[in-house]
Amino acid sequence: MADTKVYLLDGGTLVIDGYHVFWNRGPGGEVRFPCYAVLIEHKDGRYIFDTGYDHAHVQRVLPFEKPIQTREQTIPGALATLGLKPQDIDYVINSHYHFDHCGGNKHLTKACTLCHAKELEASGNCQPFEHLGYSDLTFHPELARKQKNPLPPDPAMDIYTPRFETLKGDQEIAKGLWLFETPGHTAGHYSLMVELKGRRPMLFTADACYSKKNMDLMCISSFHLDPVASVKSLHCLKELAAKHDAELFYSHDAESFATYQKGPAYYA
Numbered sequence: 001m002a003d004t005k006v007y008l009l010d011g012g013t014l015v016i017d018g019y020h021v022f023w024n025r026g027p028g029g030e031v032r033f034p035c036y037a038v039l040i041e042h043k044d045g046r047y048i049f050d051t052g053y054d055h056a057h058v059q060r061v062l063p064f065e066k067p068i069q070t071r072e073q074t075i076p077g078a079l080a081t082l083g084l085k086p087q088d089i090d091y092v093i094n095s096h097y098h099f100d101h102c103g104g105n106k107h108l109t110k111a112c113t114l115c116h117a118k119e120l121e122a123s124g125n126c127q128p129f130e131h132l133g134y135s136d137l138t139f140h141p142e143l144a145r146k147q148k149n150p151l152p153p154d155p156a157m158d159i160y161t162p163r164f165e166t167l168k169g170d171q172e173i174a175k176g177l178w179l180f181e182t183p184g185h186t187a188g189h190y191s192l193m194v195e196l197k198g199r200r201p202m203l204f205t206a207d208a209c210y211s212k213k214n215m216d217l218m219c220i221s222s223f224h225l226d227p228v229a230s231v232k233s234l235h236c237l238k239e240l241a242a243k244h245d246a247e248l249f250y251s252h253d254a255e256s257f258a259t260y261q262k263g264p265a266y267y268a
Protein backbone atom coordinates (compact mmCIF):
# COMPACT_ATOMS: atom_id res chain seq x y z
CA MET A 1 0.00 0.00 0.00
CA ALA A 2 1.41 3.36 -1.04
CA ASP A 3 2.22 5.89 1.64
CA THR A 4 0.52 9.27 1.60
CA LYS A 5 2.32 12.05 -0.30
CA VAL A 6 1.65 15.78 -0.12
CA TYR A 7 2.47 18.20 -2.94
CA LEU A 8 2.12 21.96 -2.63
CA LEU A 9 1.01 23.45 -5.94
CA ASP A 10 2.07 27.07 -6.32
CA GLY A 11 -0.90 29.12 -7.55
CA GLY A 12 0.71 32.52 -8.10
CA THR A 13 0.35 35.68 -6.04
CA LEU A 14 -2.06 38.50 -5.18
CA VAL A 15 -1.78 41.85 -3.43
CA ILE A 16 -3.78 43.28 -0.52
CA ASP A 17 -3.13 46.08 1.93
CA GLY A 18 -1.20 45.42 5.13
CA TYR A 19 -4.18 46.59 7.19
CA HIS A 20 -6.18 43.74 5.69
CA VAL A 21 -3.46 41.21 6.47
CA PHE A 22 -3.12 42.46 10.07
CA TRP A 23 -6.49 43.82 11.03
CA ASN A 24 -6.37 47.23 12.78
CA ARG A 25 -2.62 46.83 13.19
CA GLY A 26 -0.95 47.08 9.78
CA PRO A 27 1.44 48.56 8.78
CA GLY A 28 -0.38 49.64 5.62
CA GLY A 29 0.98 49.28 2.11
CA GLU A 30 0.96 46.59 -0.53
CA VAL A 31 1.61 43.04 0.61
CA ARG A 32 2.12 40.48 -2.15
CA PHE A 33 1.32 36.99 -0.95
CA PRO A 34 1.21 33.46 -2.38
CA CYS A 35 -1.80 31.23 -2.99
CA TYR A 36 -1.44 27.47 -3.30
CA ALA A 37 -3.30 24.20 -3.53
CA VAL A 38 -2.43 21.03 -1.62
CA LEU A 39 -2.48 17.74 -3.51
CA ILE A 40 -2.66 14.63 -1.34
CA GLU A 41 -1.99 11.25 -2.87
CA HIS A 42 -3.72 8.86 -0.50
CA LYS A 43 -4.52 5.18 -0.80
CA ASP A 44 -8.22 6.13 -1.05
CA GLY A 45 -7.62 8.52 -3.96
CA ARG A 46 -6.23 11.91 -4.94
CA TYR A 47 -7.44 14.86 -2.89
CA ILE A 48 -6.93 18.56 -3.53
CA PHE A 49 -7.34 20.96 -0.65
CA ASP A 50 -8.24 24.36 -2.16
CA THR A 51 -7.70 25.25 -5.79
CA GLY A 52 -6.34 28.81 -5.83
CA TYR A 53 -7.71 31.67 -7.89
CA ASP A 54 -8.77 32.06 -11.50
CA HIS A 55 -6.66 34.75 -13.14
CA ALA A 56 -9.38 35.95 -15.54
CA HIS A 57 -11.85 36.26 -12.65
CA VAL A 58 -9.49 38.38 -10.57
CA GLN A 59 -8.65 40.58 -13.56
CA ARG A 60 -12.34 41.08 -14.21
CA VAL A 61 -13.66 41.56 -10.66
CA LEU A 62 -10.71 42.42 -8.38
CA PRO A 63 -7.93 43.76 -10.65
CA PHE A 64 -6.60 45.84 -7.71
CA GLU A 65 -5.29 42.57 -6.24
CA LYS A 66 -2.77 42.56 -9.13
CA PRO A 67 -2.71 38.83 -9.87
CA ILE A 68 0.50 37.26 -11.15
CA GLN A 69 0.04 33.69 -12.30
CA THR A 70 1.86 31.67 -14.95
CA ARG A 71 0.33 28.79 -16.91
CA GLU A 72 2.18 26.37 -14.58
CA GLN A 73 0.48 28.05 -11.62
CA THR A 74 -3.05 27.20 -12.78
CA ILE A 75 -4.58 23.94 -11.56
CA PRO A 76 -4.35 22.21 -14.97
CA GLY A 77 -0.82 23.56 -15.44
CA ALA A 78 0.42 22.55 -12.00
CA LEU A 79 -1.07 19.05 -12.35
CA ALA A 80 0.55 18.69 -15.78
CA THR A 81 3.98 19.29 -14.26
CA LEU A 82 3.30 16.19 -12.12
CA GLY A 83 2.13 14.18 -15.13
CA LEU A 84 -1.51 14.42 -13.99
CA LYS A 85 -4.71 15.58 -15.65
CA PRO A 86 -7.59 17.39 -13.89
CA GLN A 87 -9.71 14.24 -14.35
CA ASP A 88 -7.24 12.32 -12.16
CA ILE A 89 -8.47 14.12 -9.04
CA ASP A 90 -11.05 12.20 -7.01
CA TYR A 91 -11.90 14.71 -4.27
CA VAL A 92 -11.76 18.47 -3.85
CA ILE A 93 -11.86 19.79 -0.31
CA ASN A 94 -12.51 23.51 0.02
CA SER A 95 -11.46 25.23 3.23
CA HIS A 96 -13.99 27.89 2.29
CA TYR A 97 -15.41 29.52 -0.83
CA HIS A 98 -13.51 32.76 -1.16
CA PHE A 99 -12.37 33.23 -4.76
CA ASP A 100 -8.70 32.54 -4.03
CA HIS A 101 -9.52 29.03 -2.72
CA CYS A 102 -11.98 27.68 -5.27
CA GLY A 103 -11.05 29.24 -8.62
CA GLY A 104 -9.68 25.97 -9.99
CA ASN A 105 -12.60 23.74 -8.91
CA LYS A 106 -14.26 24.01 -12.33
CA HIS A 107 -11.37 22.12 -13.95
CA LEU A 108 -11.76 19.10 -11.67
CA THR A 109 -14.71 17.59 -13.48
CA LYS A 110 -14.52 14.08 -12.01
CA ALA A 111 -14.03 15.05 -8.39
CA CYS A 112 -16.49 14.89 -5.53
CA THR A 113 -16.46 18.21 -3.65
CA LEU A 114 -16.24 18.20 0.15
CA CYS A 115 -16.90 21.25 2.30
CA HIS A 116 -18.56 22.41 5.48
CA ALA A 117 -22.35 22.52 5.23
CA LYS A 118 -22.43 26.06 6.62
CA GLU A 119 -19.91 27.24 4.03
CA LEU A 120 -21.90 26.01 1.07
CA GLU A 121 -24.95 27.71 2.52
CA ALA A 122 -23.06 30.99 3.14
CA SER A 123 -21.50 31.10 -0.32
CA GLY A 124 -24.91 31.60 -1.92
CA ASN A 125 -26.23 33.86 0.79
CA CYS A 126 -23.33 35.95 2.08
CA GLN A 127 -23.28 39.20 4.02
CA PRO A 128 -22.99 42.35 1.87
CA PHE A 129 -19.42 43.00 3.08
CA GLU A 130 -18.38 39.53 1.91
CA HIS A 131 -19.42 39.97 -1.72
CA LEU A 132 -15.90 40.22 -3.17
CA GLY A 133 -14.69 37.23 -1.19
CA TYR A 134 -17.54 35.13 -2.57
CA SER A 135 -17.38 36.64 -6.06
CA ASP A 136 -16.22 33.51 -7.93
CA LEU A 137 -19.14 31.11 -7.82
CA THR A 138 -17.97 28.95 -10.72
CA PHE A 139 -17.37 26.15 -8.19
CA HIS A 140 -21.19 25.95 -8.04
CA PRO A 141 -22.62 26.57 -11.55
CA GLU A 142 -26.19 26.77 -10.27
CA LEU A 143 -25.29 29.69 -8.00
CA ALA A 144 -23.06 31.27 -10.65
CA ARG A 145 -25.97 31.40 -13.09
CA LYS A 146 -28.07 33.29 -10.54
CA GLN A 147 -25.45 36.04 -10.13
CA LYS A 148 -26.45 39.52 -11.28
CA ASN A 149 -23.58 39.87 -13.74
CA PRO A 150 -23.57 36.96 -16.16
CA LEU A 151 -20.32 35.05 -16.52
CA PRO A 152 -18.26 35.46 -19.67
CA PRO A 153 -18.27 32.33 -21.84
CA ASP A 154 -15.99 29.68 -20.35
CA PRO A 155 -15.60 26.26 -21.99
CA ALA A 156 -14.56 24.79 -18.61
CA MET A 157 -18.07 25.46 -17.30
CA ASP A 158 -19.81 23.51 -20.07
CA ILE A 159 -18.77 20.13 -18.70
CA TYR A 160 -18.58 20.93 -15.00
CA THR A 161 -21.40 19.50 -12.87
CA PRO A 162 -20.02 19.13 -9.34
CA ARG A 163 -21.30 16.73 -6.71
CA PHE A 164 -21.15 18.15 -3.18
CA GLU A 165 -20.78 16.27 0.05
CA THR A 166 -21.21 18.54 3.02
CA LEU A 167 -19.71 17.89 6.44
CA LYS A 168 -20.08 19.22 9.97
CA GLY A 169 -17.81 19.03 12.98
CA ASP A 170 -14.23 17.76 13.14
CA GLN A 171 -13.83 14.75 10.87
CA GLU A 172 -11.26 12.17 9.84
CA ILE A 173 -12.38 11.96 6.20
CA ALA A 174 -9.82 9.28 5.29
CA LYS A 175 -7.10 7.60 7.32
CA GLY A 176 -4.78 10.35 8.54
CA LEU A 177 -6.71 13.18 6.82
CA TRP A 178 -8.38 15.40 9.37
CA LEU A 179 -10.65 18.40 8.92
CA PHE A 180 -10.93 20.75 11.89
CA GLU A 181 -13.57 23.45 12.16
CA THR A 182 -11.95 26.89 12.31
CA PRO A 183 -14.80 29.37 11.73
CA GLY A 184 -14.70 33.15 11.91
CA HIS A 185 -12.97 34.10 8.66
CA THR A 186 -16.09 32.57 7.11
CA ALA A 187 -19.12 30.69 8.41
CA GLY A 188 -17.94 27.16 7.68
CA HIS A 189 -14.17 27.26 7.48
CA TYR A 190 -12.12 24.07 7.70
CA SER A 191 -8.39 23.59 8.31
CA LEU A 192 -6.72 20.33 7.26
CA MET A 193 -4.21 18.08 9.01
CA VAL A 194 -2.38 15.35 7.10
CA GLU A 195 -0.56 12.58 8.97
CA LEU A 196 2.47 11.20 7.15
CA LYS A 197 4.72 8.22 7.72
CA GLY A 198 8.06 9.97 7.61
CA ARG A 199 7.53 13.33 9.28
CA ARG A 200 5.42 15.43 11.64
CA PRO A 201 1.78 15.97 10.63
CA MET A 202 1.19 18.96 8.36
CA LEU A 203 -1.53 21.33 9.59
CA PHE A 204 -2.81 23.59 6.81
CA THR A 205 -4.45 26.56 8.49
CA ALA A 206 -6.05 27.91 5.30
CA ASP A 207 -7.39 31.41 5.96
CA ALA A 208 -7.94 30.85 9.65
CA CYS A 209 -4.34 32.10 9.76
CA TYR A 210 -2.66 33.84 6.82
CA SER A 211 0.88 33.85 8.17
CA LYS A 212 3.24 32.99 11.02
CA LYS A 213 3.19 36.64 12.03
CA ASN A 214 -0.61 36.54 12.37
CA MET A 215 -0.19 33.58 14.71
CA ASP A 216 2.68 35.13 16.68
CA LEU A 217 0.71 38.37 17.15
CA MET A 218 -2.65 36.57 17.59
CA CYS A 219 -3.81 39.08 14.99
CA ILE A 220 -6.53 38.05 12.53
CA SER A 221 -6.97 39.34 8.99
CA SER A 222 -9.62 41.95 8.26
CA PHE A 223 -11.76 39.65 6.14
CA HIS A 224 -14.05 37.92 8.57
CA LEU A 225 -17.62 37.12 9.32
CA ASP A 226 -17.01 36.90 13.06
CA PRO A 227 -13.77 38.37 14.47
CA VAL A 228 -14.21 36.83 17.92
CA ALA A 229 -14.63 33.36 16.44
CA SER A 230 -11.57 34.08 14.24
CA VAL A 231 -9.38 34.75 17.26
CA LYS A 232 -10.72 31.60 18.90
CA SER A 233 -9.78 29.63 15.79
CA LEU A 234 -6.22 30.99 15.95
CA HIS A 235 -5.96 29.64 19.51
CA CYS A 236 -7.54 26.38 18.40
CA LEU A 237 -4.92 25.92 15.64
CA LYS A 238 -2.12 26.61 18.08
CA GLU A 239 -3.50 24.00 20.47
CA LEU A 240 -4.00 21.45 17.69
CA ALA A 241 -0.41 21.92 16.53
CA ALA A 242 0.86 21.37 20.08
CA LYS A 243 -1.41 18.38 20.73
CA HIS A 244 -0.43 16.55 17.51
CA ASP A 245 3.13 17.89 17.27
CA ALA A 246 2.04 19.20 13.86
CA GLU A 247 3.84 21.74 11.70
CA LEU A 248 1.69 24.73 10.73
CA PHE A 249 1.48 25.65 7.05
CA TYR A 250 0.03 29.11 6.51
CA SER A 251 -2.16 30.08 3.58
CA HIS A 252 -0.77 33.45 2.48
CA ASP A 253 2.71 33.88 3.92
CA ALA A 254 5.43 34.81 1.40
CA GLU A 255 8.23 34.30 3.91
CA SER A 256 7.08 30.86 5.06
CA PHE A 257 6.10 29.81 1.55
CA ALA A 258 9.65 30.42 0.36
CA THR A 259 10.78 27.67 2.76
CA TYR A 260 8.09 25.13 1.75
CA GLN A 261 8.83 22.37 -0.75
CA LYS A 262 6.76 22.85 -3.90
CA GLY A 263 5.71 20.25 -6.48
CA PRO A 264 7.15 18.18 -8.05
CA ALA A 265 8.94 17.77 -4.70
CA TYR A 266 6.69 16.29 -2.02
CA TYR A 267 6.32 15.55 1.68
CA ALA A 268 5.82 11.93 2.78
Ligand SMILES: [Zn+2]
Pocket residue numbers: 098100101207251252
Ligand atom coordinates in the same frame (compact mmCIF):
# COMPACT_ATOMS: atom_id res chain seq x y z
ZN1 LIG B 1 -7.37 33.28 1.03
